[in-house]
Amino acid sequence: MQRKVVTPNDFTGLDQVEDRLIAFERRYNETARPFRWKFTPADLEDLMAGSSDTNRKSTTSSSPPAAATSLPHYQQPRKP
Template structure:
C-alpha cells in the first residue's frame, strides 16, 4: 500500500513492483488519506527525535532507542479530536456538485459518491 507520491505513482511503478515481486499488488491510498498523514507524521517525529544523530554502534542500539521512544510516545500520546463532521462532508460534496468540469471526461458523479458515503457511514 503506497500513497500517491511521485516515486511510486503511475503504471511504471506498478510494473517495477510486479517485476520484482510478481505476487504483490500495488494499491494507492486515496489522495486525502488522513490516516496515512498520521503515520507519516509519526515517522517524521521518529526521524527527528530518535535516529537523526545516527551515531549508533550497532542495530541493537537502534532497536533499544526505538523501543524506549515507543514506550514514551505511547504514555504521552493523546487522542486527536476529529473536527470534520458529516455536515462538513455534505458541504464539500455540494460544492463539488456545483463545479462544472472543464472536459466531459472529467465528470464525476458526486451524488453517487454521497450515496455510497451515507450507506457506509450507516
C-alpha cells in the first residue's frame, strides 16, 4: 500500500490521505481475484521437519542435505 497509495507523500491533510485510501480500496475490490493457496499444513510440517533435521545432522556427512536434493512443490522454481 505504501508504494501504491501513500507515495508520493504530497498530502495537505488527513482528509486527502483518507480519500486516497478509500479510492484505492474501491479500485482494488473491483479488480481483485481469488487465488489458490498451495502451502498446506502438511507442507509446513515438512518444512519444519526438514529445517530441524538439517540442524541436527553431522557436518561430516558427505551427502547433501535433503533440501538441496529435492525441494517441496512450494519451493520449486516457477516455470516461465
